[in-house]
Amino acid sequence: MDEIFSPIELSDEYKVGIAAIDREHELLIGLYNGLVKAVKSGNARDMWDDAFQRLVEYADQHFANEERLMTARQFPGYENHKRQHDNFVRNLHELATERTGQDEEQALKLLLVFVGQWIRGHILVTDKELGEFVG
Ligand SMILES: [Fe+2]
Numbered sequence: 401m402d403e404i405f406s407p408i409e410l411s412d413e414y415k416v417g418i419a420a421i422d423r424e425h426e427l428l429i430g431l432y433n434g435l436v437k438a439v440k441s442g443n444a445r446d447m448w449d450d451a452f453q454r455l456v457e458y459a460d461q462h463f464a465n466e467e468r469l470m471t472a473r474q475f476p477g478y479e480n481h482k483r484q485h486d487n488f489v490r491n492l493h494e495l496a497t498e499r500t501g502q503d504e505e506q507a508l509k510l511l512l513v514f515v516g517q518w519i520r521g522h523i524l525v526t527d528k529e530l531g532e533f534v535g
């Protein structure tokens with residue numbers, strides 16, 4: 401688990417080429433990096449609820465923005481892309497359910513592994529496809 405539990409360097413690799421979307425991705429990566437560092441340095445006590453709340457709010461706003469853009473541009477990959485967004489939100493809530501009884505730090509670590517995989521998978525692949533389409 402530890403090799404994927406590491407901060408993400410904010411490089412051009414993560415740019416999809418749509419300024420507003422890139423700014424929102426930077427916020428997510430910043431949130432993720434801050435939490436990873438907190439866990440690694442043993443300063444992550446009582447951070448789960450706040451992290452979860454921020455991720456839910458982020459997903460709410462950011463996914464709506466991307467989906468609005470896809471609709472406006474009649475992006476042909478809309479359904480697949482939206483399904484991934486919906487899965488993210490569902491998985492996030494599943495992690496919240498599973499958290500009960502777990503050690504706080506361990507639960508936060510699991511949450512961050514999930515978010516890290518999302519950033520590395522969804523942004524680098526699916527969001528980039530949208531960026532290329534919008535051009
Ligand atoms: Fe995105």
Ligand SMILES: [Fe+2]
Binds near residue numbers: 466481485522526527
């Ligand atoms: Fe997306």
